Amino acid sequence: MLETKNLTKKFGDFTALHNLNLKVNSGEIFCLLGANGAGKSTTINLFLNFLKPSSGQALIDGLDVCQYPLETKSRFTYIPENLRLYPQLTGLENLDFFYGLSHTQNQGLPNTGKVSKDQLIEVLNEAGLPSEFLHRRVSSYSKGMRQKVGIALAMVKNAQVLLLDEPTSGLDPQASNEFSELLIRMKSKGVAILMATHDLWRARDTGSHIGIMKQGHLLESFEATTISHSDLESLYLSHMYRHKTPIREE
Amino acid sequence: MKNSAIYRIVIKDFVVSIRSGKFWTLAGFVFIFASVSLWLGQSQYNRVSTIKAEAIQQARHQWENQGEKNPHGAGHFGSVAFKPITPLYMIEAGLTDYVGEWVYLETHKQNSAEKRPANDRSVLFRFGQITPGFLFRFLIPLFVILLGYSTFSSEKEQNTLRMLLSQSITSKELFYGKLLSMFLQLAIMIVPVFLVTMGMFLMQDFSPFIPHMFILFMAYVLYLSTFVFIAIGISARSRTSGSALILLFAFWLISTILIPRLTVTISEILSPPFSSFDLKVTHDEKQDNKYVYGYKGRDDFSEMYAEIESELMQEYGVGDADSLEVNPFGFAIEKTEEEGQIIYDKTFGQINDLYKSQNKLHRKSVAFSPLSALHFLSMGLAHNDLQAHEDFLDQAEEYRRDLMKTLNMDIAYNSRKGKNNEEGNSHLPYVQGEEFWKSIRTFEYDELGLIKIISNHKYDVISLFLWFFASAFFANWSVKKLKIN
Numbered sequence: 001m002l003e004t005k006n007l008t009k010k011f012g013d014f015t016a017l018h019n020l021n022l023k024v025n026s027g028e029i030f031c032l033l034g035a036n037g038a039g040k041s042t043t044i045n046l047f048l049n050f051l052k053p054s055s056g057q058a059l060i061d062g063l064d065v066c067q068y069p070l071e072t073k074s075r076f077t078y079i080p081e082n083l084r085l086y087p088q089l090t091g092l093e094n095l096d097f098f099y100g101l102s103h104t105q106n107q108g109l110p111n112t113g114k115v116s117k118d119q120l121i122e123v124l125n126e127a128g129l130p131s132e133f134l135h136r137r138v139s140s141y142s143k144g145m146r147q148k149v150g151i152a153l154a155m156v157k158n159a160q161v162l163l164l165d166e167p168t169s170g171l172d173p174q175a176s177n178e179f180s181e182l183l184i185r186m187k188s189k190g191v192a193i194l195m196a197t198h199d200l201w202r203a204r205d206t207g208s209h210i211g212i213m214k215q216g217h218l219l220e221s222f223e224a225t226t227i228s229h230s231d232l233e234s235l236y237l238s239h240m241y242r243h244k245t246p247i248r249e250e
Numbered sequence: 251m252k253n254s255a256i257y258r259i260v261i262k263d264f265v266v267s268i269r270s271g272k273f274w275t276l277a278g279f280v281f282i283f284a285s286v287s288l289w290l291g292q293s294q295y296n297r298v299s300t301i302k303a304e305a306i307q308q309a310r311h312q313w314e315n316q317g318e319k320n321p322h323g324a325g326h327f328g329s330v331a332f333k334p335i336t337p338l339y340m341i342e343a344g345l346t347d348y349v350g351e352w353v354y355l356e357t358h359k360q361n362s363a364e365k366r367p368a369n370d371r372s373v374l375f376r377f378g379q380i381t382p383g384f385l386f387r388f389l390i391p392l393f394v395i396l397l398g399y400s401t402f403s404s405e406k407e408q409n410t411l412r413m414l415l416s417q418s419i420t421s422k423e424l425f426y427g428k429l430l431s432m433f434l435q436l437a438i439m440i441v442p443v444f445l446v447t448m449g450m451f452l453m454q455d456f457s458p459f460i461p462h463m464f465i466l467f468m469a470y471v472l473y474l475s476t477f478v479f480i481a482i483g484i485s486a487r488s489r490t491s492g493s494a495l496i497l498l499f500a501f502w503l504i505s506t507i508l509i510p511r512l513t514v515t516i517s518e519i520l521s522p523p524f525s526s527f528d529l530k531v532t533h534d535e536k537q538d539n540k541y542v543y544g545y546k547g548r549d550d551f552s553e554m555y556a557e558i559e560s561e562l563m564q565e566y567g568v569g570d571a572d573s574l575e576v577n578p579f580g581f582a583i584e585k586t587e588e589e590g591q592i593i594y595d596k597t598f599g600q601i602n603d604l605y606k607s608q609n610k611l612h613r614k615s616v617a618f619s620p621l622s623a624l625h626f627l628s629m630g631l632a633h634n635d636l637q638a639h640e641d642f643l644d645q646a647e648e649y650r651r652d653l654m655k656t657l658n659m660d661i662a663y664n665s666r667k668g669k670n671n672e673e674g675n676s677h678l679p680y681v682q683g684e685e686f687w688k689s690i691r692t693f694e695y696d697e698l699g700l701i702k703i704i705s706n707h708k709y710d711v712i713s714l715f716l717w718f719f720a721s722a723f724f725a726n727w728s729v730k731k732l733k734i735n
Contacts (some may be wrong), residue, residue: 070418078412101255
């Protein structure tokens with residue numbers, strides 16, 4: 001569903017991403033771990049087509065995001081670290097707006113028919129937004145509530161892919177937990193999820209696969225169930241401390 | 251339509267603008283300002299047109315009731331040509347207050363226009379008048395900037411642009427959505443002003459000027475659209491709303507205030523105006539010496555009279571002047587008129603050339619300021635620009651020449667054998683009365699036709715279109731180049 005083939009991004013002389021090869025199938029959550037500048041957000045931005053790759057490909061559902069930007073965008077929902085919505089609109093209006101934008105391009109996709117206002121409310125409830133906030137302006141929402149609107153968008157849009165850039169950063173433990181539960185529900189519905197995160201604990205608990213990145217390289221990737229929390233932490237730290245000098249090209 | 255991305259962006263931006271309170275504040279200001287300026291414009295138009303109508307009536311009454319006198323004496327008594335104002339004066343005052351409103355028409359002399367209303371007003375008048383034209387030219391562009399400066403920059407600042415661009419919309423849909431939202435807000439502000447003005451024109455039987463009004467409104471739409479495009483373009487290129495606002499305000503200041511005033515100053519430096527004293531001295535010197543270098547180089551009137559008398563005697567086949575059926579004085583005095591006209595044409599031609607030279611320089615500012623193009627065009631449509639004033643002066647002078655010829659030819663053909671010629675051949679005892687004065691048509695200014703106006707202002711029209719398309723290209727290009735940092 002989500003795939004990169006030798007994906008490389010250079011900014012002048014600096015290579016932010018080196019020949020990244022990864023694959024996220026339907027019903028999988030791939031967690032990218034790494035320090036700041038490891039290339040996690042660059043990978044997400046390449047999928048979003050906000051950046052053009054220097055070489056290689058980013059594919060969604062087999063489609064190159066550069067060649068088919070609209071088609072690929074219609075298949076995913078993106079939730080950044082701090083999902084910002086229009087503060088003058090309510091959560092319901094924001095959802096209606098963003099769903100409307102994706103709906104206009106989604107005519108050919110399954111289960112993407114027009115939804116009523118009641119259905120939008122239902123989805124927001126399902127995403128866990130307190131009902132008393134449905135008609136309040138987003139300016140009064142917490143970060144967790146805004147992230148839930150983002151998840152609601154993915155649900156109503158029937159997105160096949162979720163791109164998450166540190167979505168739980170700054171959330172309180174309860175909100176983080178609720179968010180993780182939502183992700184697991186999305187996974188169970190067959191959504192392919194790529195999540196960049198610093199949260200080792202959440203990656204181990206929520207992810208089906210984990211990749212560790214450093215200086216634009218994917219150092220290692222494995223199934224989340226094959227490693228314990230403490231081993232993951234040790235492995236991660238060992239990678240962070242091991243390569244003090246730039247990693248050579250493979 | 252409701253499912254289109256463009257429609258959704260239009261509605262979203264409109265709702266956001268309304269809820270931010272900015273739109274209603276600006277729309278309320280436009281409503282109040284437009285109402286006050288239209289009311290003031292209508293009052294001013296009514297006052298000026300009533301005064302002019304009364305003055306025209308009074309001048310005609312004086313002409314018809316000047317009593318019995320010799321037609322040449324009537325030429326010295328003179329008449330007055332008034333320049334009418336059009337209903338568009340209530341929207342665009344133009345040069346009306348700075349050029350004369352009437353010309354005194356008398357024999358031997360061509361006068362310049364008199365009575366400049368600005369002379370009679372307080373110094374506060376220098377700060378300008380409140381007219382709908384002022385609202386459209388200066389204030390609404392500023393409001394467009396205030397509405398549009400954050401169109402994209404606030405999306406960047408709020409980080410909503412990431413969400414927006416991660417949706418499956420094209421840059422074209424984004425551009426048109428933002429653009430139409432701005433136009434919707436602008437339309438809510440200005441269309442009521444247009445409809446009310448049109449209603450006023452229809453109710454007051456100003457229908458001949460409705461096409462002028464319509465074209466003027468279209469010019470305003472082009473002009474304001476330019477500001478909409480530039481606001482969108484700069485907003486898309488700017489990282490912050492603050493920098494977008496500063497850039498847009500600088501553009502507004504330069505294009506609406508600095509360039510038009512700077513070009514006036516430069517054109518006066520490059521083509522300095524005559525002082526009125528210099529003009530009068532030159533003019534009077536030429537007038538006093540006109541027989542020296544005038545008609546065939548004669549040095550006095552009697553020599554010319556003798557020559558004309560001799561020619562007439564030959565033409566009529568008579569041996570002595572007393573046998574002539576026509577009066578040589580009428581022909582001679584007409585000849586002096588024609589000689590004077592040559593001198594006046596030169597003098598006024600120099601003034602007109604100077605004005606044209608200054609105006610030509612000033613009009614080059616349309617390349618740098620859409621306001622200049624709009625202002626020239628709107629003054630043209632309102633018949634109160636320099637060309638309309640020159641046209642009025644030309645028509646007034648043509649009428650004066652025609653009037654004087656009528657009076658002189660009446661002396662020439664009727665003073666020797668017509669009525670009231672009881673005391674011999676001299677023209678002086680010959681008199682005309684009320685019936686004759688009434689037979690002479692009143693001066694009526696024939697305003698420039700719409701096609702002629704557009705032709706006079708073709709470069710202004712072209713400039714407005716060029717500004718429109720160039721700014722549209724800039725806005726489109728800026729949105730296409732939108733980047734997520």
